[in-house]
Amino acid sequence: MNLFIEQTLNGLQLGFTLLMVSAGLTLIFGIMNIINLAHGSLFMVGAFVAADVGGRTGNYLLALLAGIAGAAVAGLIVELGLIRRLYHRDHLYQVLATFALVLIANQAVQMIWGLTPRSVSAPAFLDRTVPVLPGLPYPAYRLAIIATGIAVIVFLHLLVERTRVGMWIRAGRTHRELVGAFGVNVRLLYTLVFAVGAGLAGLAGVVAAPFLSVESGIGDHFLILSFVVIVVGGIGSLKGALYGSLMLGLADTWARTYLPDLFGQFVDPSTAATAGASVASASIYLVMVVVLVVKPNGLFGLADE
Amino acid sequence: MSDPQTAPASRERTGIRLGLWARGPSRWHIALTVVFLALLSVAPLWVEASGRGYLVTVLTRVVIFGLAAMSLDFVMGYGGMVSLGHATFLGAGAYTAGALTYHSLDGSRLLGIPGTDQALVTWPLATVVGALLGLVIGGLSLRTKGVYFIMATLAFNQMIYFLFNALEIYGGDDGVGLFAASRAIGPLDASDDIVFFYVCFAVLVVFTVILNLVVRAPFGRVVRGCRSNMARMAALGYQTYRYRLAAFALSAAITSLAGAMAVTESQFLSPSFAEWTESGELLIMVIVGGLGSLIGGVIGAGALFLLEELSIDITDNWQFFVGIGLLAIVLGAPRGLTGTLLGGRRSHD
Numbered sequence: 027m028n029l030f031i032e033q034t035l036n037g038l039q040l041g042f043t044l045l046m047v048s049a050g051l052t053l054i055f056g057i058m059n060i061i062n063l064a065h066g067s068l069f070m071v072g073a074f075v076a077a078d079v080g081g082r083t084g085n086y087l088l089a090l091l092a093g094i095a096g097a098a099v100a101g102l103i104v105e106l107g108l109i110r111r112l113y114h115r116d117h118l119y120q121v122l123a124t125f126a127l128v129l130i131a132n133q134a135v136q137m138i139w140g141l142t143p144r145s146v147s148a149p150a151f152l153d154r155t156v157p158v159l160p161g162l163p164y165p166a167y168r169l170a171i172i173a174t175g176i177a178v179i180v181f182l183h184l185l186v187e188r189t190r191v192g193m194w195i196r197a198g199r200t201h202r203e204l205v206g207a208f209g210v211n212v213r214l215l216y217t218l219v220f221a222v223g224a225g226l227a228g229l230a231g232v233v234a235a236p237f238l239s240v241e242s243g244i245g246d247h248f249l250i251l252s253f254v255v256i257v258v259g260g261i262g263s264l265k266g267a268l269y270g271s272l273m274l275g276l277a278d279t280w281a282r283t284y285l286p287d288l289f290g291q292f293v294d295p296s297t298a299a300t301a302g303a304s305v306a307s308a309s310i311y312l313v314m315v316v317v318l319v320v321k322p323n324g325l326f327g328l329a330d331e
Numbered sequence: 332m333s334d335p336q337t338a339p340a341s342r343e344r345t346g347i348r349l350g351l352w353a354r355g356p357s358r359w360h361i362a363l364t365v366v367f368l369a370l371l372s373v374a375p376l377w378v379e380a381s382g383r384g385y386l387v388t389v390l391t392r393v394v395i396f397g398l399a400a401m402s403l404d405f406v407m408g409y410g411g412m413v414s415l416g417h418a419t420f421l422g423a424g425a426y427t428a429g430a431l432t433y434h435s436l437d438g439s440r441l442l443g444i445p446g447t448d449q450a451l452v453t454w455p456l457a458t459v460v461g462a463l464l465g466l467v468i469g470g471l472s473l474r475t476k477g478v479y480f481i482m483a484t485l486a487f488n489q490m491i492y493f494l495f496n497a498l499e500i501y502g503g504d505d506g507v508g509l510f511a512a513s514r515a516i517g518p519l520d521a522s523d524d525i526v527f528f529y530v531c532f533a534v535l536v537v538f539t540v541i542l543n544l545v546v547r548a549p550f551g552r553v554v555r556g557c558r559s560n561m562a563r564m565a566a567l568g569y570q571t572y573r574y575r576l577a578a579f580a581l582s583a584a585i586t587s588l589a590g591a592m593a594v595t596e597s598q599f600l601s602p603s604f605a606e607w608t609e610s611g612e613l614l615i616m617v618i619v620g621g622l623g624s625l626i627g628g629v630i631g632a633g634a635l636f637l638l639e640e641l642s643i644d645i646t647d648n649w650q651f652f653v654g655i656g657l658l659a660i661v662l663g664a665p666r667g668l669t670g671t672l673l674g675g676r677r678s679h680d
Contacts, residue, residue: 055478059478061478061481061482063611108658111662117413117477117478117481118407118413118614118618118622119661121413121415121481121614122614122615122618122657122661123657123658123661123662125611125614125615125657126653126654126655126657126658126661127654127658128608128611128654129608129611129650129651129653129654129657130650130651130654130655130658132650133648133650133651133654134651136648137648137651246607246608247489250485250486250488250489250607253482253485253486254482254486256482257475257479257482257483257486261478261479300497300499303497304493304494304497304498307490307493307494307496307497308490308493308494311486311487311489311490314483314486315471318471318472318474318475318483319471319474322474322475322479323475323479324479
């Protein structure tokens with residue numbers, strides 16, 4: 027039972043990290059109708075800037091803020107310099123242009139920070155365990171990630187549903203021209219949403235960095251996972267991003283924990299470990315397959331236009 | 332650029348800007364195809380004569396990856412399906428041929444079948460595996476459209492990539508060398524690089540002819556119709572899903588064949604064939620060469636490998652410059668090299 031609770035928390039931690047990446051991506055897609063492959067690069071920028079600042083100052087909070095700011099600024103530059111020109115282009119060209127950014131970014135971080143992988147350590151004040159249940163200690167850092175994820179989704183929910191900017195965002199999803207006609211600076215709004223999404227990707231990069239080795243291309247896997255989240259949850263929907271992220275985080279973690287044991291009941295342990303691991307790594311995609319078969323537009327997708 | 336009768340109804344944002352040869356291959360197009368293939372056919376002799384024989388393997392890779400890019404152009408430029416997952420099939424072909432070769436060297440069996448390094452067995456088998464996988468992945472992904480399709484194909488790509496990574500028997504993420512394998516193609520020993528080039532070149536020519544015939548055939552016309560206006564094709568009574576799926580599976584089969592050829596060429600099997608960036612690079616080849624032209628895929632592969640070969644001595648960061656160049660093309664010359672080469676009216680979205 028303790029193992030189950032522990033793994034469920036691990037799954038939630040992965041899910042909320044994914045949420046930070048995919049919420050921005052889905053907002054950007056929902057309002058601007060643009061597919062951005064470079065979102066994973068913003069994750070990478072966050073991780074690298076945090077590793078750099080953290081390495082220099084030894085101050086985690088400073089590293090965190092720098093990572094978020096670095097990704098948000100990179101996002102601003104990308105939006106103003108490139109994405110802006112792509113709003114009215116075909117998705118194919120958006121894919122190509124943002125793929126070009128991925129190539130450039132992956133190479134640029136190597137040119138700036140070298141080939142040696144870097145590491146970010148969890149902050150000292152969270153580098154301990156707390157008992158979530160009597161007799162079940164759990165790393166405080168992972169709990170902090172879950173809390174951060176909850177804060178992010180509450181913030182985004184309030185931003186989108188309760189503020190004037192959020193009203194524009196919601197209106198912009200369906201009536202882009204009309205919002206502009208009412209005097210809203212749509213370009214500025216897009217830039218703002220893009221920068222917020224970029225900052226969130228950077229945040230995800232910073233908080234996930236202690237589990238990863240910070241090297242060129244680390245954001246790519248998270249980018250693709252976010253695409254799976256969006257296919258599962260539905261494009262443009264924060265609710266979809268939330269449920270999609272948590273479903274995938276849990277599916278992945280549970281499958282990794284239990285499948286090797288389950289397979290071990292039928293075949294010898296080493297085969298079971300290998301087979302279990304490969305099926306587990308495919309588990310999130312199997313979730314996607316089921317959703318594609320049952321609801322091709324995603325669980326909470328906006329109505330198909 | 333587009334057919335005026337269908338253009339007004341074609342408001343779907345996910346529809347692809349019509350390629351240069353939207354109405355099917357023109358005379359200029361065929362001339363360009365023949366000229367380029369003729370140049371490619373003498374290229375190995377020329378580099379050999381000029382004392383740069385090491386470039387023959389680069390030319391072979393141009394042919395192999397050009398074949399994959401051409402088949403991607405078939406679904407993308409003619410079928411309007413933007414697949415960001417064609418490395419899936421490259422990997423599937425590579426692993427089919429590579430696994431058979433591995434077991435023939437090892438003397439072990441693969442699911443009870445003895446291995447072989449005979450290309451006349453491994454290549455066709457890889458093609459069949461690619462077609463079947465294309466039916467499954469295409470069948471699921473085509474339930475969606477537009478940007479969802481792009482994301483779904485990319486996601487399946489990543490799934491297959493991780494599966495290959497988990498195959499510890501073939502070296503996991505490091506891959507495995509198959510250097511002891513022969514390059515037997517029927518009775519022919521193609522271990523000589525020039526001989527192997529011409530084998531691959533012959534395959535490329537065959538599929539260039541086949542795909543050019545397919546896009547002009549009634550089947551190809553329906554597939555192209557689905558790109559311009561799916562609703563209209565459905566209203567005309569065509570089962571658009573089936574036509575698109577068949578086109579996707581055909582493309583997957585050819586890409587998988589290219590994957591098998593690539594592993595015979597490199598004699599090294601690794602998951603990098605199926606890496607998602609490989610899907611992106613195939614896409615680059617198509618766009619650089621010119622969308623909707625078939626031969627453009629090969630031209631694009633040539634341009635990309637040439638750039639790599641030229642810049643690798645100068646800088647380790649050649650991908651950085653590929654990225655810059657790609658941005659320039661997307662923003663400045665969206666019709667690719669062939670489109671710019673042949674000129675013509677600039678199209679608008």
